[in-house]
Amino acid sequence: MKHLHPASDQGYDPEAVEAKWQERWAAEHVNEPDLDTPTRPFYNLMMYPYPSAEGLHVGNMFAFTGSDVFGRFKRLQGYDVFEPIGFDAFGIHSENYAIKVGTHPAELIPRNIANFRRQLRRMGGMFDWRQELSTTDPAYYKWTQWIFLQLYKAGKAYKKLGAVNWCPECKTVLANEQVIEGYCERHPGVRVEQRNLEQWYFRITEYAEKLLRHLDDASKMDWSESTAAAQRNWMGRSEGADITFKLASGDGTMAVFTTRPDTLFGATFMVLAPEHPLVGQVTTTAERSAVEDYVRATAAKDIVSRRVGERDKTGVFTGGYAINPATGAEIPVWIADYVLMEYGTGAIMAVPAHDERDLEFAEKFDLPVVRVIDENERLIASGSFTGRPASAAIGDITHWLEEKDLGRGKVQYRLYDWCISRQRYWGPPIPVIYCEDCGAVPVPEADLPVLLPPLEDFRPDDSGTSPLARNEEWYFVSCPDCGERGHRETDVSDTFLDSAWYYLRYPSTEFDDRPLDPSRTKTWCPVATYIGGNEHAVLHLLYARFLAMALHDLGHLEFDEPFLKFRAHGLIVKDGAKMSKSRGNVVIPDEYVARWGADTFRMYLMSLGPFQEGGDFRDAGISGPRRFLDKVWDLVGRCVSEDAIGEINHTVMVKWHQTKHKVSQDIEDLKYNTAIAALMELLNVLREVQCHEQRVVEDMLVMLAPFAPHFAEECWERLGHERSIFSASWPSWDPSLLVQDQIEVVIQVNGRTRSKVQVPRDADEATVVAAALADEKAQRHLVGKSVQKRIYVPNRLVNLVVG
RNA sequence: GCCCGAGUGGCGGAAUGGCAGACGCAGUGGACUCAAAAUCCACCGGGGGCAACCCCGUGCGAGUUCGACUCUCGCCUCGGGCACCA
Numbered sequence: 001m002k003h004l005h006p007a008s009d010q011g012y013d014p015e016a017v018e019a020k021w022q023e024r025w026a027a028e029h030v031n032e033p034d035l036d037t038p039t040r041p042f043y044n045l046m047m048y049p050y051p052s053a054e055g056l057h058v059g060n061m062f063a064f065t066g067s068d069v070f071g072r073f074k075r076l077q078g079y080d081v082f083e084p085i086g087f088d089a090f091g092i093h094s095e096n097y098a099i100k101v102g103t104h105p106a107e108l109i110p111r112n113i114a115n116f117r118r119q120l121r122r123m124g125g126m127f128d129w130r131q132e133l134s135t136t137d138p139a140y141y142k143w144t145q146w147i148f149l150q151l152y153k154a155g156k157a158y159k160k161l162g163a164v165n166w167c168p169e170c171k172t173v174l175a176n177e178q179v180i181e182g183y184c185e186r187h188p189g190v191r192v193e194q195r196n197l198e199q200w201y202f203r204i205t206e207y208a209e210k211l212l213r214h215l216d217d218a219s220k221m222d223w224s225e226s227t228a229a230a231q232r233n234w235m236g237r238s239e240g241a242d243i244t245f246k247l248a249s250g251d252g253t254m255a256v257f258t259t260r261p262d263t264l265f266g267a268t269f270m271v272l273a274p275e276h277p278l279v280g281q282v283t284t285t286a287e288r289s290a291v292e293d294y295v296r297a298t299a300a301k302d303i304v305s306r307r308v309g310e311r312d313k314t315g316v317f318t319g320g321y322a323i324n325p326a327t328g329a330e331i332p333v334w335i336a337d338y339v340l341m342e343y344g345t346g347a348i349m350a351v352p353a354h355d356e357r358d359l360e361f362a363e364k365f366d367l368p369v370v371r372v373i374d375e376n377e378r379l380i381a382s383g384s385f386t387g388r389p390a391s392a393a394i395g396d397i398t399h400w401l402e403e404k405d406l407g408r409g410k411v412q413y414r415l416y417d418w419c420i421s422r423q424r425y426w427g428p429p430i431p432v433i434y435c436e437d438c439g440a441v442p443v444p445e446a447d448l449p450v451l452l453p454p455l456e457d458f459r460p461d462d463s464g465t466s467p468l469a470r471n472e473e474w475y476f477v478s479c480p481d482c483g484e485r486g487h488r489e490t491d492v493s494d495t496f497l498d499s500a501w502y503y504l505r506y507p508s509t510e511f512d513d514r515p516l517d518p519s520r521t522k523t524w525c526p527v528a529t530y531i532g533g534n535e536h537a538v539l540h541l542l543y544a545r546f547l548a549m550a551l552h553d554l555g556h557l558e559f560d561e562p563f564l565k566f567r568a569h570g571l572i573v574k575d576g577a578k579m580s581k582s583r584g585n586v587v588i589p590d591e592y593v594a595r596w597g598a599d600t601f602r603m604y605l606m607s608l609g610p611f612q613e614g615g616d617f618r619d620a621g622i623s624g625p626r627r628f629l630d631k632v633w634d635l636v637g638r639c640v641s642e643d644a645i646g647e648i649n650h651t652v653m654v655k656w657h658q659t660k661h662k663v664s665q666d667i668e669d670l671k672y673n674t675a676i677a678a679l680m681e682l683l684n685v686l687r688e689v690q691c692h693e694q695r696v697v698e699d700m701l702v703m704l705a706p707f708a709p710h711f712a713e714e715c716w717e718r719l720g721h722e723r724s725i726f727s728a729s730w731p732s733w734d735p736s737l738l739v740q741d742q743i744e745v746v747i748q749v750n751g752r753t754r755s756k757v758q759v760p761r762d763a764d765e766a767t768v769v770a771a772a773l774a775d776e777k778a779q780r781h782l783v784g785k786s787v788q789k790r791i792y793v794p795n796r797l798v799n800l801v802v803g
Numbered sequence: 804g805c806c807c808g809a810g811u812g813g814c815g816g817a818a819u820g821g822c823a824g825a826c827g828c829a830g831u832g833g834a835c836u837c838a839a840a841a842u843c844c845a846c847c848g849g850g851g852g853c854a855a856c857c858c859c860g861u862g863c864g865a866g867u868u869c870g871a872c873u874c875u876c877g878c879c880u881c882g883g884g885c886a887c888c889a
Contacts, residue, residue: 226807226884233806236888258889271889311887338887348889357887414888534807534883570808571883578883607827609816613808616815624827630842674817677826684826746822751870753822777856791869797821801869 012633014597014711021710022121030724031083031126035507035520038080043524044071045503045563047532047540048086051112053097056119057586058605058617059572059579065602066569066611066672067531068125072706073667074529075126076730082524083126084506086133087113090141091495095426099459105426106454109136119590124598124709131509135498140505141428142449143515144498147547148420149431149442154554156203159440162419163275163342166195172460173197173423193300199421200430200491204546208235208413211545214561223566224612230537236414241398243349243407245270247282248321248330254278257344257412260351261401262393264326265382266372267349268362270333271315273341274298282333284319291316291335298337313338313361324349325406326383326397336361342416418543420494425458425467427492435479435486444480450488466490500543501551503527503562516556527563534568541566567670570614572605579617587617599708600626606672606707615673628680629711631687632704636715638692648693655685656696657737663703664730672707679703694719699731739795746797747772749781765792772798 025031033041046067049060056064071083089109098105113134120127133140151157165174167184174184174192184190204211212235214220215228240259247253254270272279274295283291294316315336322333338357339348352362353371362369374380377390385393401407421430429450431443443450453474458467468490469475479486507520526548532540544562552560571578574585592601603625608615648656659682666675682700686692698719705712705725716725739761745768747755755777759768769790772778782802789801 229807230884233885238888240889256889260889313887336887338889340888343888350889355889357889360887412888537884573882607815618815618828621815621828628827673815674826677817680826744822748821748870751821751868756822780856789869791821793821797870799821799869 012630014599017714018598018710021713032128032130033080033082040079041523042074042079042081043527044074044081044083045527045530048088049116050088051116053112055115055588057579058589061123061589062572062605063569064125065605069606069672069706070529071126072709075726076702078729082128084131085120085127086502088499089134089136090427090498092424095424122593122598131506133505133509138449138451139512144428145431145448145450146445146515147501150554151202151550152442156550157200159198159200161196162199163194164197166193199419201417201419204418205415207546207549208415210549212237220561224568227534227537227566227568231542234538238412240410240412241407242410243401245322248323254322254347255345256347256349258349261397262390263351263354263372264397266351266353266370267324268368268370269331269350270322271339271348271350272335273339273346274335274337275341276346279335282318282320287317287319291318313364344412420497421491422494423466424492425455430489430491430493432489433477433479433486435484437484438479438481441479441481496539496543499540500547526559526561530563530566531569567612570612572614572617574617596622596626599711600629603676603707607676609673611670611672629708631683635692635697636718639694639697640718649689652685652689652691654737654740655682657733660699660731660733661738702728702731743795747775747778748797748799749778750801751799754778754781761795768798
């Protein structure tokens with residue numbers, strides 16, 4: 001390693017500087033806060049990466065750097081910052097990739113992780129590597145299984161039949177994103193089907209109302225509005241009523257959910273989802289074969305194309321009738337795949353006059369359309385409700401139904417329970433044992449973890465169950481309750497479960513007898529600032545919130561919202577599109593870091609655009625930040641080798657304090673690009689007046705440290721400091737120096753800028769207007785006209801309106 | 804179709820009711836050099852003018868205002884997300 005003399009006036013050599021400080025930070029434990037007795041704990045969390053074979057790309061680096069800048073800023077403000085890192089390494093993507101390259105994931109993943117670790121160290125993140133975790137580590141997934149058991153025991157985990165995508169060629173279940181326009185991603189000619197399989201679910205819907213309510217509670221969460229909006233959207237709360245329709249045959253009823261009970265008099269037919277349990281009962285003999293054909297055809301469609309694909313209305317008449325409780329009319333019952341079993345009651349009352357979808361269906365099958373609301377939004381043809389405003393009738397009719405016990409006001413959510421089952425190999429086995437006598441029995445906590453067996457061949461096979469079922473030695477176990485022969489659950493859990501609680505594990509990674517240490521958790525959680533991509537706005541962030549609420553209710557957590565502040569970072573765009581593997585426009589940061597240094601690269605990424613909006617990656621601009629660092633390096637050299645000028649002139653003084661104010665504000669707001677620009681402006685002023693006063697340069701280095709940490713450390717040391725710059729404190733400013741004594745006030749005539757005058761700060765209106773009227777350039781635009789109005793904005797402008 | 808962003812010089816972007824284009828990249832001219840790189844200095848939205856200056860200009864069209872990149876209404880384009888949710 002190159003030796004660097006502290007006071008060297010040699011040029012800036014990023015490679016040597018960065019290696020030196022990375023080594024020293026590790027040796028001196030600079031990035032490791034006291035986890036047990038911190039003075040001012042601050043949990044700075046970044047969404048952990050998914051270690052793919054390609055390594056981190058520039059988009060990931062942008063996000064990590066932005067989070068690290070914030071953590072370092074808080075550190076300099078005197079907080080004990082905990083900035084952990086880990087790896088989200090289970091899941092179907094890793095598994096498919098492993099199958100593709102023919103290497104076992106257990107071998108592949110550690111290799112990928114090692115590469116990620118190298119990249120993350122190289123960029124100079126302030127990570128506390130003591131607390132590193134990987135979700136694939138049995139020491140981690142033992143507790144993922146433990147969490148499943150807690151939820152299971154509390155009745156928050158259950159098993160039911162669920163519709164899934166099934167590829168007859170792969171003989172396995174596919175995630176929605178693996179179904180491309182109805183065909184299997186891996187088998188372009190093979191249509192994906194829908195199958196009903198037993199799956200494990202978590203009861204997230206129990207928390208729908210609370211999940212929604214907290215989004216508007218500033219004391220619980222301060223989140224990017226776009227993220228909160230996405231969650232509201234996903235939960236899809238709607239108010240309406242459940243209404244009961246009697247079947248005309250006299251035996252039984254069918255329930256529907258509607259948001260428009262006011263249109264009840266216009267319901268001219270009913271539609272059931274093809275899977276609806278009542279279908280068999282309402283279907284008449286004459287229609288049975290047609291109905292059965294339709295039900296079969298629907299089942300053969302995959303879920304995705306049913307929801308997204310062809311939107312032409314299809315359906316068949318069941319032959320059965322229901323009675324409209326408002327009109328007493330017998331109306332036909334149809335089945336159609338535009339009604340979804342998962343939403344509401346899986347059945348609707350169709351009001352074609354006031355619902356586009358129902359209208360389309362009615363027109364196609366020649367069903368009656370009855371208008372019940374006029375152009376003034378008042379009810380018509382609605383019995384005693386005729387004439388009522390539709391908005392009021394919603395409540396009126398609901399009330400009337402409640403009185404007659406035919407319906408009930410209801411809040412319906414779009415949110416459905418979280419399916420955590422995966423019929424795959426690469427995940428934590430769900431800790432359940434099936435016994436012929438005892439049924440599903442949870443694995444005793446003392447027996448955790450249920451280790452994922454090292455299967456040689458982990459490919460999904462013809463059986464349609466997880467490959468784990470093939471390993472007899474693992475599969476057959478004795479029942480924990482009765483000791484008779486039983487077998488293990490072969491589903492593994494969703495990766496979203498791994499990531500729903502990882503933030504809780506970081507402070508407690510060294511404990512192997514408990515998932516989280518109560519004292520550590522109390523000290524550090526909930527997370528102070530969480531930064532991540534908005535692609536996880538719904539699933540990951542919602543599941544993590546749900547799990548915190550569930551664990552809170554079960555007495556494991558004192559809080560019920562995991563992330564106090566969440567900010568979504570922007571996307572790095574390349575060639576007009578988001579940087580992603582599938583678009584083939586990813587840029588790997590390594591060569592840039594090697595050529596320019598991590599500090600220059602960090603600064604470049606942070607100056608591309610506002611952090612929360614992202615930016616456009618073009619490598620052309622990277623020389624700018626490097627030139628800036630070279631100039632600062634040179635300035636520090638002057639501090640060391642030349643006598644400082646004794647007095648800081650007024651221009652420098654004002655710029656210095658303005659910069660401290662602006663950079664502090666901008667970093668707090670994640671406006672890193674303008675913070676960097678402000679530092680550049682300060683440098684330009686210092687160079688212009690040839691000032692190299694050490695007090696100013698030191699403040700500048702502290703402000704630069706979040707962006708260019710190694711560089712700032714080295715310069716700090718060159719200035720004679722022995723302790724890390726991160727032990728220094730963030731500079732404060734003198735508010736009285738933020739404004740100049742002499743202010744340049746703009747003179748406008750009819751709103752157009754014509755001149756400027758220098759006046760003392762806070763001069764009174766009369767003085768400034770007099771100066772404006774006396775101004776030669778302004779006068780040119782005033783000749784022959786009279787001033788009709790004078791607008792004065794203190795310390796900014798005078799506008800003379802003339803006519 | 805619905806929801807969320809964004810449209811400003813050659814390029815990335817700054818300014819959130821008050822001097823449009825901060826800062827940076829690229830470019831042009833000059834200094835240094837045998838030369839080049841690096842560095843330093845100057846210029847750098849468009850049009851007119853010898854110049855002082857003047858006019859035009861923030862996706863498009865209206866509006867509010869003394870004054871609009873910024874606010875309001877109606878469009879267009881791009882990016883991201885969701886999608887037959889009754």
